Amino acid sequence: xxxxxxxxxxxxxxxxxxxxxxxxxxxxxxxxxxxxxxxxxxxxxxxxxxxxxxxxxxxxxxxxxxxxxxxxxxxxxxxxxxxxxxxxxxxxxxxxxxxxxxxxxxxxxxxxxxxxxxxxxxxxxxxxxxxxxxxxxxxxxxxxxxxxxxxxxxxxxxxxxxxxxxxxxxxxxxxxxxxxxxxxxxxxxxxxxx
Amino acid sequence: xxxxxxxxxxxxxxxxxxxxxxxxxxxxxxxxxxxxxxxxxxxxxxxxxxxxxxxxxxxxxxxxxxxxxxxxxxxxxxxxxxxxxxxxxxxxxxxxxxxxxxxxxxxxxxxxxxxxxxxxxxxxxxxxxxxxxxxxxxxxxxxxxxxxxxxxxxxxxxxxxxxxxxxxxxxxxxxxxxxxxxxxxxxxxxxxxxxxxxxxxxxxxxxxxxxxxxxxxxxxxxxxxxxxxxxxxxxxxxxxxxxxxxxxxxxxxxxxxxxxxxxxxxxxxxxxxxxxxxxxxxxxxxxxxxxxxxxxxxxxxxxxxxxxxxxxxxxxxxxxxxxxxxxxxxxxxxxxxxxxxxxxxxxxxxxxxxxxxxxxxxxxxxxxxxxxxxxxxxxxxxxxxxxxxxxxxxxxxxxxxxxxxxxxxxxxxxxxxxxxxxxxxxxxxxxxxxxxxxxxxxxxxxxxxxxxxxxxxxxxxxxxxxxxxxxxxxxxxxxxxxxxxxxxxxxxxxxxxxxxxxxxxxxxxxxxxxxxxxxxxxxxxxxxxxxxxxxxxxxxxxxxxxxxxxxxxxxxxxxxxx
Numbered sequence: 001x002x003x004x005x006x007x008x009x010x011x012x013x014x015x016x017x018x019x020x021x022x023x024x025x026x027x028x029x030x031x032x033x034x035x036x037x038x039x040x041x042x043x044x045x046x047x048x049x050x051x052x053x054x055x056x057x058x059x060x061x062x063x064x065x066x067x068x069x070x071x072x073x074x075x076x077x078x079x080x081x082x083x084x085x086x087x088x089x090x091x092x093x094x095x096x097x098x099x100x101x102x103x104x105x106x107x108x109x110x111x112x113x114x115x116x117x118x119x120x121x122x123x124x125x126x127x128x129x130x131x132x133x134x135x136x137x138x139x140x141x142x143x144x145x146x147x148x149x150x151x152x153x154x155x156x157x158x159x160x161x162x163x164x165x166x167x168x169x170x171x172x173x174x175x176x177x178x179x180x181x182x183x184x185x186x187x188x189x190x191x192x193x194x
Numbered sequence: 195x196x197x198x199x200x201x202x203x204x205x206x207x208x209x210x211x212x213x214x215x216x217x218x219x220x221x222x223x224x225x226x227x228x229x230x231x232x233x234x235x236x237x238x239x240x241x242x243x244x245x246x247x248x249x250x251x252x253x254x255x256x257x258x259x260x261x262x263x264x265x266x267x268x269x270x271x272x273x274x275x276x277x278x279x280x281x282x283x284x285x286x287x288x289x290x291x292x293x294x295x296x297x298x299x300x301x302x303x304x305x306x307x308x309x310x311x312x313x314x315x316x317x318x319x320x321x322x323x324x325x326x327x328x329x330x331x332x333x334x335x336x337x338x339x340x341x342x343x344x345x346x347x348x349x350x351x352x353x354x355x356x357x358x359x360x361x362x363x364x365x366x367x368x369x370x371x372x373x374x375x376x377x378x379x380x381x382x383x384x385x386x387x388x389x390x391x392x393x394x395x396x397x398x399x400x401x402x403x404x405x406x407x408x409x410x411x412x413x414x415x416x417x418x419x420x421x422x423x424x425x426x427x428x429x430x431x432x433x434x435x436x437x438x439x440x441x442x443x444x445x446x447x448x449x450x451x452x453x454x455x456x457x458x459x460x461x462x463x464x465x466x467x468x469x470x471x472x473x474x475x476x477x478x479x480x481x482x483x484x485x486x487x488x489x490x491x492x493x494x495x496x497x498x499x500x501x502x503x504x505x506x507x508x509x510x511x512x513x514x515x516x517x518x519x520x521x522x523x524x525x526x527x528x529x530x531x532x533x534x535x536x537x538x539x540x541x542x543x544x545x546x547x548x549x550x551x552x553x554x555x556x557x558x559x560x561x562x563x564x565x566x567x568x569x570x571x572x573x574x575x576x577x578x579x580x581x582x583x584x585x586x587x588x589x590x591x592x593x594x595x596x597x598x599x600x601x602x603x604x605x606x607x608x609x610x611x612x613x614x615x616x617x618x619x620x621x622x623x624x625x626x627x628x629x630x631x632x633x634x635x636x637x638x639x640x641x642x643x644x645x646x647x648x649x650x651x652x653x654x655x656x657x658x659x660x661x662x663x664x665x666x667x668x669x670x671x672x673x674x675x676x677x678x679x680x681x682x683x684x685x686x687x688x689x690x691x692x693x694x695x696x697x698x699x700x701x702x703x704x705x706x707x708x709x710x711x712x713x714x715x716x717x718x719x720x721x722x723x724x725x726x727x728x729x730x731x732x733x734x735x736x737x738x739x740x741x742x743x744x745x746x747x748x749x750x751x752x753x754x755x756x
Binding site: 012014015016017020021024025027028029030031032034035036039042043046047048049121122124125128129132136 | 309310313381384385386388389390392393394395397398415416419420421422423424426427428430431434435438439440441442444446447448449450453457460
């Protein structure tokens, strides 16, 4: 009987519910993206008419911006964990700027595709799959930016402190996920599918 | 709160009028974030739609009771079987199981609420709005002429029938939008349950000391995360096709209708396990309690549940043998489907081993669970039959398939849901359901179930296809169809007895006390109904049966468990 540690779990600690919740959301979101990516890959080259993926140009600058925003958000996480709110605000603002640059870049790309190449979502199968997959990702960037700007607003109002470090980290997980998905989308749409 | 325009005026000593009290009571249910209240809301919502979906099934059976019948119009018939399937899966099956998870999981793991109470309320109201939206289709859309614009494309909504050209109006849109909305609610609840079970367990409640109910809910919620989302994705594609002129499922532009079938069943087959695993969860709690033995093979049960979840995501195309796949894919899906038989077989043997040598008390919950074990066995065996591609080519889309999956959905899931309601109703209301009415309910439902669904296998063998509006008299299906419909009627009577039991026992039932069944999990240590905070002090757990330890301090479980 004495071999059984009765309260061996003195330090009864469980994972943070915020992280677990966000990871669960990410798993669910990954399934949505998987379906869209599978549809994109399956339909490559199956359009019976209209423009082909060759009209795409590789958005290198855009990609650099979005991927480096993962780095800046990580710096922001570090800053808030150490209680440096000002530094945190700067990195956070930089993250938002990079995200906005990405969106503007996407908008320019789409404007070119629609205006010059005549590719819309209804033009052909390629248009349908391209705009829905890239658009789904862009929607996630928009949602991320809305959440980032809320935190920015609270930071400017002076309501964010070191005690919020964990929440900031949970939110950053989402942003990292959006960036990671872009790696997949970029590879599939602009590298393999072109 | 205080400055809200909520109608409780006056000073503290004034008793509010009846109307005001009623309003306050309703208000408390609308704004609640308490997991127990939300659980009850889920269950009441699901039971309401169980009656609605059951009424639709009865209308279908009346239409088929004799040959060449014209009880309903063919258009309405299409709407009825579409709405019956959609209702039973999305508005009954998922909500009721999430309702039980909501109510019971925090109590079982010694937590005071779910991990995210407000997300919980949000999820419920999303689900509720989705259901109401789906039923608004009967009066909405293009109005009440005919029978409104309820979805009429089958619950799996195969392309290209759902294309704008073949499904004008808003029938298909109601289907897609309502399920996207309730799907977000489902996703929210699944996230919540996972986070609750991983992060909110009380001191000492290690993963391997968790009640199997909580374990299975963890597996189900994890599976839901990757199950409901592909459906949402596919439905977004469908709406892009219908409203933005997309070509995902448009074969003329190079799209593919088969891709929809794949996407739907990538959701649809794991969905079956999302529905049936909670039924297992219920049986895992009830069978040991009424056999007066601890569950046999706890680790094997956990492993089998996780195994089912893994296998279930690789079997979807056994719904598609007749679509015309390559023989390699056919063989793969035959084998993966048969593999499901291994973990489920483990479970059935463990339940039997739990009962074996036990001192079984056949109270109503146990009756339902015993019937469940044997009916689920038969459902599994016809499943193995259908997993063989050549036989499936014969039987696909016949009533044999209908009989098979209703054996799972009714014979296993509905039976377990009834068992769960009889078992946990005392906890939620403080009153025990009448055993006498319960026995009537069980035996009538059991008899009606077998009359309907056993017979259905044979009419399937005789070649009757699913979803047909009517049939000619010389087909030889008439007698069997008559008895199938009679069985449906008997089940309806049993459900009415059950509904009466729920109401009557709430008003006049026997007081339950904390622990009417002498059970062993933590929820029975709380008063019935439990207070809003669940546990006055956080419980500490040292074995899988904390209440056994409490009741038998000289012979506790933690002496033997490792």
